[in-house]
Amino acid sequence: MIAHQAEAIVLRTWPIHEADQIVSLFTRDQGRLRGVAKSAAKSRRRFGGALEPMTHVLASYVEKPKQELVRLDSCEVLASPLTQPVNYERAAALAFFAEVLEEAMPDHDPHDAVFRLVLAALEQTLPGRVWMPVTYFSLWMTRLMGWMPDLTRCAADGELFHSEPAYFHSEADGLVCARHRHPAGRALSPESQQLALRIFRSPIAAFAAEEWPAGRATDLRRFALQALERHLERRLHSAAALLKLGG
Secondary structure, three states: OEEEEEEEEEEEEEEEOOOEEEEEEEEOOOEEEEEEEOOOOOOOOOOOOOOOOOOEEEEEEEEOOOOOOEEEEEEEEEEOHHHOOOOHHHHHHHHHHHHHHHHHOOEOOOOHHHHHHHHHHHHHOEOOEOHHHHHHHHHHHHHHOOOOOOOOEOOOOOOEOOOOOEEEOOOOOOOEOHHHOOOOOEEEOHHHHHHHHHHHHOOHHHHOOOOOOOOOOHHHHHHHHHHHHHHHOOOOHHHHHHHHOOO
16 A cells, blocks of 8 residues: 555545545646545544535545555645635636546646646635636646647638637637638637737736626637537536626
8 A cells, every 4th residue: 555645626526335435636746536535424533624626635545556546534624715705606616627627637647737727726716706717727728738729820721810800619629710710600809819828928816906707708718618628528517607607
């Protein structure tokens, strides 16, 4: 057996037996893994509220040879989303982060840049302030996974965009100009194109003071969400909830 202690983000849990739970974790050192937390529903000393989704924890667990699930012994809370009020809008944003990480991150494949991204996004996801971190997280996850196309040129002919809308479609990668747009394509405004370039040059804290209502950069979020869903090859339930909220 090999004992580990690692920073992790709790993604989701499933009850098994009477009080045990299976826990999905995204760890800084080993990537995504799943473990069994014995008596998690009863032991406040070992787990308490540490197994709430998107809680940043210090997890102690044991790996056994030839076993897929680790044994999760305890979790110490480092930061909890429950320290701030959780309304439906914020809950939808947190669920989105968890679902994307659950679906996009391979087992036992560490990705420190993604881990730092999600910590930064969680810090900025405050009551009434969810659309900026959702936008930032969506774009950077797409880029870090290698799925972000060139935002400055038409994917069809390579021509630079010059202060005109670009267009995207759910069944194709990249942005195209008006001449190559799909009849069902959506427009990405020049303002959103420039905002995306700013996001890729700046830390998330640089946007914290900006006004960011749900209607700002809706086209940019939908572009990133479509790219994520296309490459994950599945619909994201949490993304649909965000769209219903107007984002």
